[in-house]
Amino acid sequence: MSKTRAKFLACMEFSLKRCEAQSFLNRIPATHAWQILRSWSHSWITSWRMHEVPRSVCIFGCVGESDSESHYLCCPFIWVNISHVTGCRPGYSVFERLALNQSSGDLLNLCVVCHAYHVIRSNSLVAVRSNLAAGRSGDNFSLWRRAAVGAFARYREVP
Ligand SMILES: [Zn+2]
Numbered sequence: 787m788s789k790t791r792a793k794f795l796a797c798m799e800f801s802l803k804r805c806e807a808q809s810f811l812n813r814i815p816a817t818h819a820w821q822i823l824r825s826w827s828h829s830w831i832t833s834w835r836m837h838e839v840p841r842s843v844c845i846f847g848c849v850g851e852s853d854s855e856s857h858y859l860c861c862p863f864i865w866v867n868i869s870h871v872t873g874c875r876p877g878y879s880v881f882e883r884l885a886l887n888q889s890s891g892d893l894l895n896l897c898v899v900c901h902a903y904h905v906i907r908s909n910s911l912v913a914v915r916s917n918l919a920a921g922r923s924g925d926n927f928s929l930w931r932r933a934a935v936g937a938f939a940r941y942r943e944v945p
Pocket of ligand 1: 844845846847848851857861862863
């Protein structure tokens, strides 16, 4: 196969996937689509992404992990506990956790996780940092869990 033909096929495949994603996003409520787009575009407002100085660490106290979306998509504190909030077993891979498989359970989990993070980031950042400095990351988990329960009430009507 020529390089030109391979490029053409790659572009066609990308366009088809984009159309599938667009179709998926059109089928779900705008509130859900916003959280999905924010996650797919790697746009969580984290310390890492905002280039804060100093950059924060995982708000749950994971040793050596940054306050970044890429970590939170793997953070054990979130993914071990999300099913206690939503009732949906989380996927094991980042692909599933980003709801790229378009499963309604993964979609719900991602919306709740993303929303809860941003609620405590915007409403409780001082408390979060104070808890981290004092070695009370468990208190941050309590804040997150409360925010996640609130977010679940908002997103549970998954189509
Ligand atoms: Zn973590």
